[in-house]
Amino acid sequence: MSDRNFLTIEKLTLAYGGTVAVKDLDLTIAEGELVALLGPSGCGKTTTMRAIAGLIQPRQGRIVLAGRDITHVRANKREVGLVFQSYALFPHLSVFENVAFGLRLRSVARDELEQRANEAIGLVGLKGFERRLPRELSGGQQQRVALARSVVVRPRLLLLDEPLSNLDARLRLEMRSELQRLQRDLGVTMIYVTHDQSEALALADRVIVMRDGRIAQQGTPADIYERPSSVFVAQFVGFENIFKAGQWPLPDERDIAALAWRPQAVVLGQGPHQGRVLGASYLGDAVEYLIETPGGLVKAQTPASARRFALDETVSLDLPLASAARLAGQ
């Protein structure tokens, strides 16, 4: 039976001098779970990871890992792995020695050390690169070394801080699925930090959206993608049409701050409202229109095979309540 409260963070407050970066953060992660921490740049993701790893001391709060309060345990005794955005490989050591670094510190016997290091190198697909120096590797390969170096010491918890953000788009997709496979094979509990919603949704069992040092929403990828609870989260996951309750075209609904539609949810060519086509961009499989309505601009997307609308044409449109996300707050 896996531990449902494998990592518990209580009322964590982190600050740099006078500026508070993370405020009263509460977080629980189950053993073996892959959690994505999603949020815009500057919202406190890195700061949170550094606190869990022990690189910064919290101003307030507690961090409990596997039943042990590690709030005041030194970083080198925490058994938490951290993969840096910049990889942070040891420039003077070969791939093998980078991976073996943690094992040497643990005085692992020579045979076992070689076997485990080679196994980790194989796991990330770098067999044959053992003797290379980091500067002789591509970004993707360096990332793999960083990963192997972290997992080889079998941390209880593995933190990854935007590990793919320095890679090009294709490599990012490839590494994303490799990460998933790795996590499944090793069963290691993982917190994956990213500012890219598609990465978070694709990878994680659970997504935690952060804003200004606090949690804005958490849930399954489907919860976040389909049922954002606030304007902030809705915007972040691609609801581009957001209208306040009471504002055109909405009735005044109680308990709801706003309604939001994705461009794909807007119906064009029929419906109770009228608008004027301001712009159209061809996206390959779809066409995106910018439409001026009495309530402001609406972004709509229709399949490329559907009827096309000309610039300045007046079109009917509908914003169906059934496909709207109901947002409770800002």
Place this chain on the structure above:
Amino acid sequence: MRYAGHAVLAAVVLFLIGPFLVIAAAGLSAGDTLTFPPQGLSLKWITAVFGMENFRQSFVLSLWLAVGSTALALLFGVPAAYGLARYPVPGRDFMRSIVFTPVIVPGIIAGLALLRHAVIPLGLPVTTALILAHTVLVVPYAVRVVTASLEHLRTDVEEAAVILGATRTGTFFRVVLPNIRNGILAAFILGFVTSFNQVPVSLFLTGPGITTLPIDMLASMEFVYDPSIAALSALLALMSMAIVMIAEKMLGLSRYV
């Protein structure tokens, strides 16, 4: 305009290497007195200096002094540079400027101050005084060069080592030191050359029988009129240039200064 620029450049180059050329030519003279232009060319004075016992002794002392004081300076300078670079020590800027002060204070004043307020009151032996003075002299170079090479090493590399289980000290020896090795080597070479060629500080501290090579040469010039001093000067200048050029080739020395 362009010609004027070239002329200025030529003048500067001449001003910088002219003295060396004059000395070298004088040292290669075949005559028996120090003159320029030389009276014919020969290697006789170059070979002669290797046979001069007093110069040989002061050369050996200068060599040991340069090696010893630079090593000592690095022993203090490397940890100091590391501490200043990595820890938010209170008054860091102030400490930086203190460490860098001997670069600004003229050597002659530093030498006099050391003599009056350290060597004489404490009754230090000449060699100890020399080692101490040269160490103090070289420490700023060590700190400055090592600081420059620490700036090339990202701090997250050290954090990665800590997270993998290393202590702060372990990280220093396993990660920091290997990565600033070239900087330390560069500091060693700069320190060596600085100490070896040092005159003003040593001037006050050398004593009878115990003297560094440059001071010995300075003293000899008062009663020796043959080209041996010129020959020795040229040799030493060549040695310094060779060391710095090799270091530049191997380490990119100019990056650090």
